[in-house]
Amino acid sequence: MLQQIYPSVAHDFSYELNKDMHFASAHFVPHESAGACQNMHGHTYFANVTIAGDELDETGFLVNFQSLKKLVAKEFDHTLLNDHEAFDDRDPNFFPTTEVVARTIYERIQKHLDTLENKPVCLQVFLRETPTSYVVYRPKRGKKSES
Numbered sequence: 001m002l003q004q005i006y007p008s009v010a011h012d013f014s015y016e017l018n019k020d021m022h023f024a025s026a027h028f029v030p031h032e033s034a035g036a037c038q039n040m041h042g043h044t045y046f047a048n049v050t051i052a053g054d055e056l057d058e059t060g061f062l063v064n065f066q067s068l069k070k071l072v073a074k075e076f077d078h079t080l081l082n083d084h085e086a087f088d089d090r091d092p093n094f095f096p097t098t099e100v101v102a103r104t105i106y107e108r109i110q111k112h113l114d115t116l117e118n119k120p121v122c123l124q125v126f127l128r129e130t131p132t133s134y135v136v137y138r139p140k141r142g143k144k145s146e147s
């Protein structure tokens, strides 16, 4: 939900940036224990990502807000998440659940941040799937993107 208050993450970096995004996607959870969620259905996801660092780039940015939007909202908007290369219906760690989608957003963002000279880091991904359900993903300290 845009403009809501998100859980904060403690850190010692000088700069912290947050970007809200939303995207409409279809998905299904490919396991019998998921009940009705086995059927394809859609959500308008709301994501908030928290980026921090001590140095700005030549533009005075920690990271360009627009590149975050491209990596997440534009990538997933109006798609079937199960068809995206990041997800795999054969492995629960890659089913497009809220947990896995949040982790995937982190991995995509951190992979981009690793290419930047000022070396910002993604500290938190907040992902709301429904009005009543959301996940917060925080990487383990020192752990960066695996993909």
Ligand SMILES: Nc1nc2c(c(=O)[nH]1)N=C([C@H](O)[C@H](O)COP(=O)(O)OP(=O)(O)OP(=O)(O)O)CN2
Binding pocket: 029, 037, 096, 097, 098, 099, 129, 130, 131, 132, 133
């Ligand atoms: N831990 C998880 N549990 C569930 C997930 C998930 O990704 N992680 N996903 C689903 C379904 O995909 C569903 O879209 C969301 O379920 P739910 O929160 O139950 O949605 P409702 O709108 O029906 O919830 P209300 O409480 O009635 O608002 C299920 N579980």
Ligand SMILES: [Zn+2]
Binding pocket: 027, 037, 041, 042, 043, 129
């Ligand atoms: Zn769902």
